[in-house]
Amino acid sequence: MPSTSAVAKATIDEIPTMSGFDAGGSQLDTSWFLFLAAILFILGTIGVLIRRNPLVILICIELMLNAANLTLVAFSRQLQNLDGQLFALMSMTVAAAEAVVGLAILVDIFRHRDAEDIDDLSEMKG
Amino acid sequence: MAIAIFFIAAAMAVAGGIGVISFRQPIRSVLSLVVVMIALSILFLLLSAQFIFVAQVIVYAGAVMVLFLFVIALLGPAREIGRGRLRFQTALSALFVLALFGLLWAMLQGVQFRQPDQTTDMSVFGTVQSIGLGLFTRFLYPFELTSILLLVAAIGAIYLSRREGDDR
Numbered sequence: 001m002p003s004t005s006a007v008a009k010a011t012i013d014e015i016p017t018m019s020g021f022d023a024g025g026s027q028l029d030t031s032w033f034l035f036l037a038a039i040l041f042i043l044g045t046i047g048v049l050i051r052r053n054p055l056v057i058l059i060c061i062e063l064m065l066n067a068a069n070l071t072l073v074a075f076s077r078q079l080q081n082l083d084g085q086l087f088a089l090m091s092m093t094v095a096a097a098e099a100v101v102g103l104a105i106l107v108d109i110f111r112h113r114d115a116e117d118i119d120d121l122s123e124m125k126g
Numbered sequence: 127m128a129i130a131i132f133f134i135a136a137a138m139a140v141a142g143g144i145g146v147i148s149f150r151q152p153i154r155s156v157l158s159l160v161v162v163m164i165a166l167s168i169l170f171l172l173l174s175a176q177f178i179f180v181a182q183v184i185v186y187a188g189a190v191m192v193l194f195l196f197v198i199a200l201l202g203p204a205r206e207i208g209r210g211r212l213r214f215q216t217a218l219s220a221l222f223v224l225a226l227f228g229l230l231w232a233m234l235q236g237v238q239f240r241q242p243d244q245t246t247d248m249s250v251f252g253t254v255q256s257i258g259l260g261l262f263t264r265f266l267y268p269f270e271l272t273s274i275l276l277l278v279a280a281i282g283a284i285y286l287s288r289r290e291g292d293d294r
Contacts, residue, residue: 028128044147046220063162082260101282106201
């Protein structure tokens with residue numbers, strides 16, 4: 001028979017807190033998140049390698065950056081250290097800046113000529 | 127419960143990722159990426175990163191994706207036609223990607239994750255309060271530097287997208 005304090009503790013633990021998923025989230029293994037991030041990163045890599053449209057290649061780079069963000073947040077949770085989440089915020093900012101500049105360059109290129117294939121943009125090959 | 131949510135969100139993310147690389151029209155790729163972003167935001171919530179969840183929905187699924195949609199609307203619909211000049215590109219990239227995935231998978235096998243150094247109060251972990259405290263105390267310089275980075279990106283985008291006759 002459990003002692004009364006144990007019963008009281010169990011009842012308190014069942015009360016949902018502000019971070020409602022917190023209690024359930026701890027059952028999740030960190031390696032699952034890392035595995036999912038690896039799959040998403042690989043999908044982004046495939047896209048960068050086989051797609052021809054420069055716009056789609058930018059989209060695939062965003063996918064890879066998101067996978068890296070998931071890794072950062074997963075390790076932040078594993079180590080119970082907030083630095084990973086702060087770094088994920090920084091990388092989100094960098095990704096936004098990258099998207100803005102990349103799209104501006106694309107618009108500038110498309111204004112002068114049609115570049116549907118990334119292989120047409122090889123003047124800087126040297 | 128949490129495990130079920132994880133697997134639903136993971137399936138959404140992987141399906142969206144496959145959609146990103148397999149749709150022919152760029153606009154469908156962008157909409158698939160929105161699905162990935164939403165699924166990832168659910169996963170961030172599972173990892174008790176509430177502020178990152180909100181930022182992911184607003185910044186990524188909102189702002190960045192709308193930017194991509196605007197550019198597609200500006201440039202008009204473009205379908206991918208024909209194949210590349212490199213004939214073996216698909217097979218070759220499949221080989222390299224498989225090798226990379228094998229490396230990542232092998233790295234994840236039997237990893238002993240380091241345990242947390244000190245026990246943190248998990249009820250405030252990842253809330254706006256704790257994120258703001260970290261961002262404005264220990265991470266103040268990186269935070270200010272990202273604002274400079276955003277300013278530079280905005281100026282660069284304005285410069286690149288000006289019209290030809292405008293440089294007075």
